[in-house]
Amino acid sequence: MSQALVRTAAGWLLVLMLAVAAGxxxxxxxxxxxxxxxxxxxxxxxxxxxxxxxxxxxxxxxxxxxxxxxxxxxxxxxxxxxxxxxxxxxxxxxxxxxxxxxxxxxxxxxxxxxxxxxxxxxxxxxxxxxxxxxxxxxLPVLDVTVVNANEATLNGVPVNMPNGRNSFAVFYPGEYEASLTGSYFSAPATKTTLSARDLPAAPLNLLTEATDGLKDAVGSKLKEFLDTCADTADKQQKLQPDCPFYHTTNNRVIDGTIDWSITEYPTVSIEPFGGRWVVAPLNGKAQIKARQVDLFTGAVTELNAVHDFSFTTRLDVDADTVKVTPLLSY
CATH class of the missing domain: 3.10.450 (Nuclear Transport Factor 2; Chain: A,)
Structure with a gap:
């Protein structure tokens, strides 16, 4: 009996040891x-x-x-x-x-x-x-700036940018990408990677540019202005119309023969300046054709001259409209 008890006790002890080991x-x-x-x-x-x-x-x-x-x-x-x-x-x-x-x-x-x-x-x-x-x-902070804009897109989400800047609390690790896409103004995407809490993220600076759409819109309005100016000068038969271009001569130009036309329209360049968008000085060429009389000899000749002209303009843009106001000096 004692041997049987010993074997039983040994068996239970083994089970207990295995259970402890498993635990x-x-x-x-x-x-x-x-x-x-x-x-x-x-x-x-x-x-x-x-x-x-x-x-x-x-x-x-x-x-x-x-x-x-x-x-x-x-x-x-x-x-x-x-x-x-x-x-x-x-x-x-x-x-x-x-x-x-x-x-x-x-x-x-x-x-x-x-x-x-x-x-x-x-x-x-x-x-x-x-x-x-x-x-x-x-949490770390990511600084974002944008030129001449009050909004941007950050990681696919539209965000407000008061006075062109804002600071965002961010998690780490991760990558953050800012961009600006609009009909009139846009900025190439720029991104930064944040891998540590104590390692400051490089600020994201969006360099806004005028889109081709805005340049085309401004160019179209300038073309309309210049063409209208030339047509009005023809109707009024003026050598010096209220336009960026004019012609001076000592001869007498025969009334009814004056014909103005624009031979080279200005190239539009729009840049940020002083918190606004400005159009660079505009340069073009205008042609006048007419018949003229020499006051000394009385000879009648054909007038055909091309004049360089230059002027500036004020640009006003809102969400839906583009306004171009020519600034002429006489």
């Missing part, structure tokens, strides 16, 4: 997976890629600086994080004081990047499982 293995597995320092980082990156800004902010335990919050949720946030590929979560590295650093390697636009997250141990669950959380910090 230790299970605890280690949990602590290295769902209870590991990498897990909050995985959840944070996943929230960024889903555009879940509220969840990401809670996980990061970050405060939001005084700035525009347009990039902290939805499409803008999802776009910033979607450009990361090849994510690799590295082993946690001790930093002292119950803190660890978890590195994440990834690629954006073909560039290999790394972001290091600082986490701290905040306690245990069920006596064995570690609890990890991000060390609280403040």
């Amino acid at each position: 230790v293995v299970a605890i280690n597995i949990v602590n290295n997976t769902i209870a590991s320092p990498q897990q909050p980082v995985r959840e944070y990156i996943d929230a960024l890629q889903k555009g879940e800004g509220e969840k990401a902010l809670g996980l990061l335990r970050a405060s939001v600086p005084q700035s525009n919050a347009a990039m902290l949720d939805g499409t803008a946030l999802q776009t910033a994080a979607s450009r990361m590929s090849g994510l690799k979560y590295g082993e946690a590295e001790e930093r002292g004081g119950n803190q660890v650093m978890v590195p994440v390697d990834y690629t954006i636009d073909g560039s290999d990047l790394r972001t290091e997250f600082l986490l701290e141990k905040t306690g245990t669950e069920w006596l064995f499982f570690s609890k990890w959380a991000f060390v609280p910090a403040t």
